[in-house]
Amino acid sequence: MLQRELTRDQAIQTGEQILEVLEGQILERGYTYFSNGVVFNTRVEDEILLKSDVQGTQVYHVSLNLQIVQESTCTCPYSRLCKHIAATFFQMYSVFENPRHLLARSQQPRTLKYSPALLVPPFKNGIQYLTGSHTDSWRDGLLDSSTSVAEWWRFFENWTRNLPSAMESFRASSELFSSYENLLGIAVSWPPRRASLFAVHATLFHLNLLQEFVLAKRHSHWSVELSQSAERLLSTLEGLLYYWDPSHLDEGDQKALIETKQLLSEWKDKDALSVFEMLAYQLLWWNLLQAPAWVQQETNEIDQRIADPTTTPTEMEKYRMLKALFLVMDGKDQDALAIWLTSKQLPLAFYLPFLKSFAREQDWVRLLEWTHRLERLIGTAENGQYRLVTAIWREAMKQMGREQECGTKLRAFLPGSFSEYAAFLFDHQQYREWLDLQLSYRTPFPELQAWNMKAIEEMNPTLLLPLFLSEVNRLIDERNRPAYKEAIKLLKKVRSLYSKLNQEMRWNSYLELLSAKHNRLRAFQEELRRGNLNV
Known part of the structure; x- marks a missing residue:
């Protein structure tokens, strides 16, 4: 068909x-x-x-x-x-x-093509998309849309009273998200904005519960599974806030926002604040709680704690990290980054919401300033995040009329940019730099393409000698006959290169030194003779 x-x-x-x-x-x-x-x-x-x-x-x-x-x-x-x-x-x-x-x-390795769709959170708008069984009727009447945020949290506590033990006994992430999705089903029939705010609080609650579970059951160790669960909750939170409609808020909405602000303000005084909770704190202030009076109040409270002589060094570090958000909101990006980048615990994901926000606003100058400061994190990020950020970065360079600089500047994003940067160097016939890159990152010799080698040999065969000789040494160091045979094949190639360069004397000298250095390796000496390479 x-x-x-x-x-x-x-x-x-x-x-x-x-x-x-x-x-x-x-x-x-x-x-x-x-x-x-x-x-x-x-x-x-x-x-x-x-x-x-x-x-x-x-x-x-x-x-x-x-x-x-x-x-x-x-x-x-x-x-x-x-x-x-x-x-x-x-x-x-x-x-x-x-x-x-x-x-x-x-x-x-592939280059991701930029599209504004990359800036959209991964889940569609609407609480119904976040719960798989929202048509179940058993949840009807458990809560209604007129209840307060405080009542929601009391309900959450009761709803999850057995969840930590279930997470300990079974797969933690599955139990967590089963609770979370069933809880969201309560608000499916609510007015959309109220349902979204309910989902925001359900997300915060489960993120908080996850942190408490880690501290109580896992001895402060975030496993890969639990980290991925936290990242998924944060992704959901980002989507809920992205689609939040701030227009025409009624009295109930305003009251709920005030309660949200008060609850979130209390987070800064928690004994342990994970990177995930810190990011949730930032997402809400950045996207939801932007009223100038609220921002100023929160900033003043953080400043007071920083100035308090009884504040411990650990607490001081936490307050400075939180204060950096409000510096960004005030346009003092470099001051904020100077604080955040002192911490080795903050991954690129911590900065992604800001980068995507700048791109949505087409504030390309600001975005490029951030990517410049985040070069090390971009270069060491996992592949998906690397490709996303560099796709946005390329668009910013294009919009700023600097697209031609992208290839050269890829060097700043090593090692993540290795494949792209290597391709750029080769395409621009910067063969010496290309070979230096391969040697620096110890690319296995068999992974180098024959057509790459042929192109360099035709242009400047001298450049290949360090690469070939390095591989010969590596093969000999393996101390086995198959490796020696491979070394002989490569030595014959080296000999032909020296001959092409009219440097037979240099070849003879090299081979004499190599044979003398490994004169006790009987098998290697035998392979030299079989290959008619012995001195």
């Missing part, structure tokens, strides 16, 4: 777009869905729209735009290009090409 309606060229061109705009992990999940056979009712509409139904948590409806992949849609909660879109693509692609080949390409 698809073979008659579409062409191989369409499939290949769509695949190239897919590689530009979808993350590797999304493609992997999409491939799994495709392999499990959960894509059905696939059909083509209007010649360019590939429609399908995909069985996930429920049946989702996908529309894949074959001309402009970024305009594709899915009815799932994810607001960006999702695994269901990827699964639909693989269903189509498999008719014309082997999808495993494209999946393998997706695992190679």
Whole structure:
């Protein structure tokens, strides 16, 4: 069916777009869905729209735009290009090409193409997207939309009284999110803004509970699983605040915001404030509690604690970290970064909400100032965050008319930018710098492409000698005959390079020294003779 309606060229061109705009992990999940056979009712509409139904948590409806992949849609909660879109693509692609080949390409280093969609939180607007079973009737009447924030928190405490023990006995993250999603179902039928604020507090509560669980049960150790749970809660919080509508707030909304401000203000005096809680604190002040009088009051309280001679060094550090947020809100970015960057505990994720906010506002000058200060963190960030930040950075450089500088400036983002920077150096025939980069980062010799070597040899063979000789030494140091044989093959290549350079005497001298250095390695000496390389 698809073979008659579409062409191989369409499939290949769509695949190239897919590689530009979808993350590797999304493609992997999409491939799994495709392999499990959960894509059905696939059909083509209007010649360019590939429609399908995909069985996930429920049946989702996908529309894949074959001309402009970024305009594709899915009815799932994810607001960006999702695994269901990827699964639909693989269903189509498999008719014309082997999808495993494209999946393998997706695992190679790739440059993410900028789109404003990258700045949108990953979950769609509406509390119904955050709870999987919101139609259950057993929760009706547990709370109503007129209840106060204080009543919400008392209800949360009662709701989760057995949750810590369940988290200890079973998988902690699953138990946490089961509680969280069921709790959100209570507010599904509430007015949207009230439901969103309820979800904000449910998120804060579970983040706080997670911190207490770590302290009580895990001896202050954040495992990968629990860190990922905290990151997921923060991602949800960011989305709730992104879609928050501040217009036409009624009296109940204003009262709830005041209670929110008071509750959050108390967080700064908690004995232990995790990076995740600190980020939640910043997200709320940055996006929700922006009233100048409130900001000034909070700033004054923090200043008082900093000035208090009884404040301990640990508390002082915490208050300075929180104060930095209000410096950013006051436009004093460099002062804030000077504080934050003294801490080795703050990852790039801590700064991402600010970077995305600057990009949304198209404040490219400010964004570039931040990326300059965050170069080390960007270069050492995990791949997804690195690709996101550098995609935004490239757009900022483009908007500022500095696009031509991007290649050279990639060096500042090493080691994360290794592949991109290496490609830039090679494309611009900066072969010496390219080879220095490979040697500095100890790229395994077999991973170097033959066509790279050939291009350098044609341009300037002298440059290859340090690389080849370094690999010869490494192979000899392995002290086994297979490695010696590989070393001999490479030595023959070295000999041909010296010959091409008319430096036979230098070759003879090198080989004599190498043979003398390893004269006790009988197997190596035997391979030298077999290769007609012995002195």
